[in-house]
Amino acid sequence: MTLLDFPKIRMCLNSHLQKLNNDATRRKVNLTKRWSWCIKFLDYVLESLGKLEDDRWLDIRSQVKLLQTAYGNFSLDGRDKQPAPLRSLPSTVVSDLYDIFDPGSARNPFRSKRTRSRNYLIFLTLLQTGIRRSEMLLLYVDSVNAEFDDSAGRLISWVVLSDLDEDEKPKWLIDPRSPPPNLKNPIARRNLPISEELLAVHDEYLEARPTSNWPFLFLSQRGRPLSMRQVNEIFLMASSALSPDAVRTLRRQGKTNVQPHDLRHTCAVRRLVGYCPNGKLDEKAIEKLRVFFGWHEKSVMPMRYARAYFETESDTVRQDNYDNYVAAIRTVEHSS
Template identity: 35%
Template sequence: MLRIMLIKVPHYGYVLTDAQNLPRFWAAAWALLIGGSLAPSTLKQRLQHIEAFYRHAEDGRPLGMLDDAIADQNLGILEEFLESYFITLRNVPDVSSGAEQRWRDAVEFVRAISERLLRTPDVSARLTDITLRLERLDRLYGQLRVGKNNAPHFVRALPAAVLSELFELVVPGAETNPFKAPATQWRVYCTFLLLLNVGLRRGETLTLRADFLKTENSPSGRQFWLNVQTSQDESEDPRHSSPSIKTVSSIRQIPISRVVAEAFYTYSENYRGRQKHPYFLSSMRGQPLSAEGVNHFFKILTASLSSTTIKTLHDRTGMSAISPHDLRHTAAVIRMKQLLTRGDPMPEVMQKMRSYFGWAATSSMPLLYAKAAFEERLNAVWGDQFDDRVAMLMELPQ
């Protein structure tokens, strides 16, 4: 049986291996030469897509056939692999959004390694031939799309009714809280606040170190903020899916309110416990909280919502479940609405949004949330009907 596995090697990172647990040659070369500039989470995803291409290419064929075809630049075999892979991805009733990225990554993998071979001295005599082969690959596959996504793009901001019920579920000590252990309740609550109130990505939340919260006294009172920064020991992270900072723009300082800071202090001092790892959020087993753990929290929270709230969620957003990233979308809509209501000029609003949420200086992402904030139904949703718990989200630290 064909055995290709993506494994995580301590102090090194992710490696694609064969049946003998040896690294697949060109996948390893790609990871070192091209994947080195990617965040660990992105590199893992790309290697998973390359792994899927290897599995397809060698299903029922000799082990190592894809590596040999790339090394020999056997265009006939590579075209056969790519074309059959495209048909396999396309020939399903419902083409998933991830299928397009798997196809793109497979083509880019073959092309990137082929380009590297052009720089090898012993193929200089074949330079023209290989160049023509790359141009042919571009012509054949550059414009192919696995599926067409005609669905309109919309921002998945949670309706007020959904958000209010979520707060009733996650507040520590609440009768409706589906998590029984106090430590788990506070762990979920702090995760919830980091995603919604602070607007962090899931990976950013999981990379926060135990000393992430900072404070200082100023003429206007005590100020609190947190630092989103890269971890210096990602290779030693025991989690299989190592979280990471997405881009350089994601490294930033974010001001937070006193009530949110106090919640983080409460968890840290009373429920986190003494841990051997340096991360703020810890699992019940004393390990750094994982992405799978956060996803599990949201599965439980979604299952605990009332049928009426689930219907509201589906009617407003088309979703039947809540993900961690939905809270970041919601935070961005709230923040955009705050800035616009305050009367800040649009260019200034755009730049503040980019800085706060860790987008690049030229990112157009704030425009999506500006559209959502201007929609009449969201204007009604984000009104003044919040209770004290939800009202803390409306605070805008300077």
């Protein structure tokens, strides 16, 4: 404690919180006050150290405040009424999915070259941008842009998330999908940087994309707009090709297969890790996450992911070799 090593302090707090939660559920008792006393004790110690130590304690206290906010509605009353945990996929699973979706892989379960190219782009888009499945299905052929940045000395690329206004839509353009994909809210309209890898895979897919009058980027083999159900089926098929080690890892998280939304969770938690290279979560990191994922200023989602960030401190996800994950996700952070 006196070393003011907050990452270690946070790991201790989180481990204790999980123990309290397990005890409350097993014994059917309310242990909320015990958790409150832990935070108050930490606050008291930091207040006392502040009179003796340097200004580091102010930074620690701000992080403790974030921790308190993230768990502000956490109740240890023995009843399972907490929202489902947000879990980042472990690097072993992510690496396995890269191998499965790779168009040239012998493990790829999809038949045609065109389908493999499309599905690889779907996987990379969801993993590297964290956009929702419905947002991805609203991407148009011209949604991805690239230009050379003289100041940076490199090509920069980005994807535009938007929907056509009613007055911009051709009269014949009536989405045949049920339910039709949509942007969740106006804030969801945004531009997101993408990696060079994602841009290259996008360009390769365009060469193989079926000829169609539909302007949507992702199409079925018959040239019709891809549906949310079809995306789900893609991930079910990919999940059936997972290695035994990856399956065991998923089962430890209570999962039997990978779903599209898991990649959004993975992107969010890993981006939060990237925004906190020294293990220090602050308001600036939370705001970056809010902007990137298109959440309203009053949305509780950033703090739910902050909780996921805290909770993965002591489980196998945070114990992953981060270099392995970076190797799997490759250049995504360089595009930010």
